[in-house]
Amino acid sequence: MGWTSVLAANALTDDERKVVKVGGRSILLFKHQGSIYAVDNLCPHLKFPMKKGKVTGEGAIVCPLHKSAFDITSGAVKTWTPWPPVVGSLLAKISPEKALPVFPTRIEEGQIWVEVA
Ligand code: FES
Numbered sequence: 001m002g003w004t005s006v007l008a009a010n011a012l013t014d015d016e017r018k019v020v021k022v023g024g025r026s027i028l029l030f031k032h033q034g035s036i037y038a039v040d041n042l043c044p045h046l047k048f049p050m051k052k053g054k055v056t057g058e059g060a061i062v063c064p065l066h067k068s069a070f071d072i073t074s075g076a077v078k079t080w081t082p083w084p085p086v087v088g089s090l091l092a093k094i095s096p097e098k099a100l101p102v103f104p105t106r107i108e109e110g111q112i113w114v115e116v117a
Contacts, residue, residue: 005111012036012112017051022116027103029112030055036105037072038114044068044098045081045091061100066091070100 006020007029017030019041026041032055039061041050048065055061060069060078067083070076076099081092104115 001116003106003113003115005109006114007112009107009110009112019049019051020114022114025116027114027116029105029114032059032072036107036112038103038105039070039072039075040101044100045095050100073102075100075102 001023004022006022006027007018012018012029012031014031017028020027020029027038028041028050029036029038031037039050042048043050043063043065045063045066045068048063050061050063052064053061054064055072056069059072061072062069066081066088068080069078071078077097080097081088081095106113
């Protein structure tokens with residue numbers, strides 16, 4: 001697919017999140033510590049929307065449902081389904097870890113661009 005212009009650069013403030021559709025994917029955009037990140041809006045565990053996921057000071061986004069945490073730069077799993085206690089660890093055993101897809105971003109010509117392969 002390549003690079004796609006998705007939003008005006010000033011459309012995303014520090015506390016705001018936006019979900020855009022690119023090539024049939026639902027992509028969550030957010031700003032963290034001055035940088036713009038783009039991640040798949042569906043958790044790789046059970047496809048729960050990540051839009052309300054907390055972004056931690058350590059650079060992870062946490063799924064609101066079972067609290068899996070993913071590195072916002074690489075998508076790598078930091079914690080896999082720790083919640084709720086007992087049930088979360090059972091869910092982790094039957095569902096192998098999967099990274100959260102992340103997408104490169106850039107700002108050009110007053111627009112936010114996302115690269116989707
Ligand atoms: S749906 Fe996200 S951790 Fe289970």
